[in-house]
Structure formats: C-alpha cells, structure tokens
Amino acid sequence: MKFGTLYSYWSTSWACSPDHYLALAEKVASIGFDVLEISADHLYRMSQADIVRLRRAGESLGIGFSVNSGPSREHDLASPDPxxxxxxxxxxxxxxxxxxxxGTDTIAGAIYSFWPDDFVRTDREESWALSIDSLKSVAGRAEYHGIRVALEVLNRFESHILNTSDEAVRYCERIGSPNMGILLDTFHMNIEEDDMSAAIRHANARLFHFHVGENNRKLPGMNGTIAWEQVGKALNAIGYDRAVVMEPFMICGGEIGQSIRVWRDLTSGADQVGMDDHIRRSLSFLREVFSA
Ligand SMILES: [Mn+2]
Incomplete structure (x- = not known):
C-alpha cells in the first residue's frame, strides 16, 4: 500500500496554485508520504509546463499523485440535459x-454527478441510467489512456447515487469496463455500512482507491472511532496495494470549513507546525496498523 494525503489539509481554501503544489509535494515527501492527492479541476486548468514541472518534482522527491474530483454542475454526468x-x-x-x-493513473471522487448533491433530482434509477450511459463514454477514454476511475461511495447527505459498496459494485457491473472501479472512504462507510470490513471485501478487486478519516474527519488514529485494525485486515485480505489517502478536514472557517461543515476547531488549536505533527503521527499510526 502507498500512503497519501489530500492537498488541502493545511488550508481553509480549495485554491492551490501550481507553485503551491510544488511546495506541498516537498512537504508531504519530507513527512514521509508516497502520494499527494491533487484537485482534478486544478489539473484541468494547469498549463502543460506546470504539469511537467510538477511531474519532475514528484519524480525527484519520490512522490506520486492521485487526482480528486468533485465536479461542478456544468459537468454533471447525470444531468437530464444531454x-x-x-x-x-x-x-x-x-x-x-x-x-x-x-504520470498518474488514478482519478477518484463523485465523478458520476456533481458535488455536493443539491437533492433537487433524487430519482435514483433515472440518475443511474443517465450517469451510467455517460460513464460508458468516459470509460472508453479511460481505457484508451490507461486511467483507473474510482467512483466514490458517499454518505446519504452528500449523494443520492452511491451510498454503499454493494450499490457501487452493481453500478460498476452496469458500466461494464475494467477501468471503472470504486473509492471507499471510512468517513462515509462509518455512516452507511453495516460492516466496513465486509464492504471492503465485497468491493474486492473493484477497489481502486481508499480514503481514510475518523468519524468526524479527524486524522486516522486521532480518536479511534474507526476500527482501523479491522479495516487494515480487510484491505490486506483483498490484496489491496494501491493508495490509502487521508482526507482530513479539521480547520474551521473559510471556504473549506463552509463546504465540509466544519463549525469548530478540530485541530486542538494547532498552528502549521502542530498540523505537521498531527499528520506525521497519523501516518506512522496507519503504516503500523495497516502492515500485514
Ligand atoms: Mn473521500
């Protein structure tokens, strides 16, 4: 398994310039991570020169990248508008x-629709039919480019399309592409799944990406609300050897605080150095508890 974090951990804004991504690649490498998860939309807007610069930085630092997408409404693959x-x-x-x-092959997130869901349209069969039809075309492009698409299973307050691993397996079967798989996230599973280990085992080889966080999106190991040892056992049981990416949201306020609904400080008053300490401790906790 490789371990990573979402780029936004230290910030209250989703924005991140190409220069800041370079600085973050250095920072996460120095903390001991293998992967930096960046925004798909930032990549979409990035110049070829900046992409090459980031790729070279990653190569020299020993850092790989994964790509996280919460599409805007104008790119809604489940829209009734063709x-x-x-x-x-x-x-x-x-x-x-x-x-x-x-030089990355993994994109993960609520790619089947837009995020966050506004729950104006909640006819699930209609949303499935429209998004599956779109994803068949997306899958053709993914196969051509050798990209693995990990569709995120979200809790009921963020999506009406995929809420459980079992739904995601059936959804992927309907798309019918080897490049379409699943992203499970302990934060969402903690709300929706009867049995997190069973959910991981059920996704099996379809599990392309994995997000980790405690019940309240603190860093893994900060409060132990998730049965981390069992989660690690289930991942090892299915031979999961891809990225385990932390998606922590602990700073209150700003644009991120608003979209993630963080109304209180979850960092115990940490400054930026304290934030580094928190995530370093979490990384060593996860490496230990997920080692087979
Ligand atoms: Mn997630």
Whole structure:
C-alpha cells in the first residue's frame, strides 16, 4: 500500500496554485508520504509546463499523485440535459490526457454527478441510467489512456447515487469496463455500512482507491472511532496495494470549513507546525496498523 494525503489539509481554501503544489509535494515527501492527492479541476486548468514541472518534482522527491474530483454542475454526468452530460464527458477526457502528462493513473471522487448533491433530482434509477450511459463514454477514454476511475461511495447527505459498496459494485457491473472501479472512504462507510470490513471485501478487486478519516474527519488514529485494525485486515485480505489517502478536514472557517461543515476547531488549536505533527503521527499510526 502507498500512503497519501489530500492537498488541502493545511488550508481553509480549495485554491492551490501550481507553485503551491510544488511546495506541498516537498512537504508531504519530507513527512514521509508516497502520494499527494491533487484537485482534478486544478489539473484541468494547469498549463502543460506546470504539469511537467510538477511531474519532475514528484519524480525527484519520490512522490506520486492521485487526482480528486468533485465536479461542478456544468459537468454533471447525470444531468437530464444531454449537452451538460457531453460537456462532462469532454471535461474528463481532457483531465485524463493531463493525467497522462503528470504520470498518474488514478482519478477518484463523485465523478458520476456533481458535488455536493443539491437533492433537487433524487430519482435514483433515472440518475443511474443517465450517469451510467455517460460513464460508458468516459470509460472508453479511460481505457484508451490507461486511467483507473474510482467512483466514490458517499454518505446519504452528500449523494443520492452511491451510498454503499454493494450499490457501487452493481453500478460498476452496469458500466461494464475494467477501468471503472470504486473509492471507499471510512468517513462515509462509518455512516452507511453495516460492516466496513465486509464492504471492503465485497468491493474486492473493484477497489481502486481508499480514503481514510475518523468519524468526524479527524486524522486516522486521532480518536479511534474507526476500527482501523479491522479495516487494515480487510484491505490486506483483498490484496489491496494501491493508495490509502487521508482526507482530513479539521480547520474551521473559510471556504473549506463552509463546504465540509466544519463549525469548530478540530485541530486542538494547532498552528502549521502542530498540523505537521498531527499528520506525521497519523501516518506512522496507519503504516503500523495497516502492515500485514
Ligand atoms: Mn473521500
């Protein structure tokens, strides 16, 4: 397994310039991570020169990249409007080309629709039919570029499309592409799954990516609400050897605090150095508890 973190851990804003990504690659490498998870939309907007710069930095630091997508409404693959679905298909096609330039093969998130869900349309069968039809086209592009797409299973307050591992397995079967798989996240599973280990085992080889966080999106090991040892056992049981990426949201306020609903400080008043200490401790905890 490889261990990573989402780029936004230290920030209250989703924004991140190409220069800041370079600084973050250095920082996460120095902490001991293998992977930096970046925003798909930032990659979409990044120049070829900046992509090459980031790729070279990653190579020299020994850091790989994964790509996280929470698409905007204009790229909604489940939209009833065919023009919007078509724009989403083109959007992901461009991101896949840029992922090849960056040298990464994994994109993960609520790619089947837009995030966060506004729950205006909640006819699940209709949303499945429309998004699966779009994803068949996206899958063709993913296969061509050698990209693995990990569809995120989200809790009921963030999506009406995929809430459990079992649903995601059936959804992937309907798309019918070897490049379409699943992202499970302990934060969402903690709300929806009867048995997290069973959910991981059920996803099996379809599990392309894994997000980790405690019940309240603190770093793994900070409060032990998730049965980390059992989660690690289930991942090892299915031979999972891809990325385990932390998706912590602990700082209150700003744009991220608003979209993630962080209304209190979860960092115990940590400054940036304290934030480094928190995540370093969590990384060593996870490496230990997930080692087979
Ligand atoms: Mn997640």
């Amino acid at each position: 023009a919007v679905r078509e724009s989403g298909i083109r959007y992901f096609g461009t991101i896949f080309e840029k992922m090849v330039s960056l």
